[in-house]
Amino acid sequence: MDELKIKGWHVSGSNFDKYDVTMDHTIFHSGVKSVKLSRKDSLYTEDFITVMQQVSAKNYINKRIRFSGYFKTKDIDGWGGLWVRIDGQQFEQLNFDNMQNRPIVGTNDWNYYSSVLDVSEEAEVLNIGFLLQGKGELWADDFCLEIVSKDVKTTDFDNLDSYPDEPQNLSFVE
Numbered sequence: 001m002d003e004l005k006i007k008g009w010h011v012s013g014s015n016f017d018k019y020d021v022t023m024d025h026t027i028f029h030s031g032v033k034s035v036k037l038s039r040k041d042s043l044y045t046e047d048f049i050t051v052m053q054q055v056s057a058k059n060y061i062n063k064r065i066r067f068s069g070y071f072k073t074k075d076i077d078g079w080g081g082l083w084v085r086i087d088g089q090q091f092e093q094l095n096f097d098n099m100q101n102r103p104i105v106g107t108n109d110w111n112y113y114s115s116v117l118d119v120s121e122e123a124e125v126l127n128i129g130f131l132l133q134g135k136g137e138l139w140a141d142d143f144c145l146e147i148v149s150k151d152v153k154t155t156d157f158d159n160l161d162s163y164p165d166e167p168q169n170l171s172f173v174e
Helices: none
Strands: 010-014 020-024 034-039 048-056 064-087 093-097 104-118 125-148
Touching: 034 048, 048 064, 093 104, 104 125
Parallel strands: none
Antiparallel strands: 010 048, 020 034, 034 125, 048 125, 064 093, 064 104, 064 125
């Protein structure tokens, strides 16, 4: 990975040295540049790279927030998206959405994406960012963090929906 400084943002992930993070002055949604995440090889497909930042939750307590941005992709074999994680005082996760249940895959022209979460009274830190997992190229541009009304539907990742209500096949007969 090339060492790239983007004011206010930092780079993280798993084996993120397998990725490139660059400023692209030829492909962008608006303005004069975008951030490009890319990985050419297909090894370690579970690896990911994220560009993120952390802000105090104090201005968003008991509010509904929307983190949004525009993405363009090419040949994503894995997935990409934006993400929001709300942490409490001991860095416990209070709320989370990473678009894994509505991933950006393949090749796409510029599209708008968003994550909407409620910020509870216990919130201390908002973590916001975007990621690429696996192979491909992802361009990101025009992000916005805003307070929205309660009639805007949340996009929380509810992992309880992915679990069955009861244990299954306990006798291994099926």
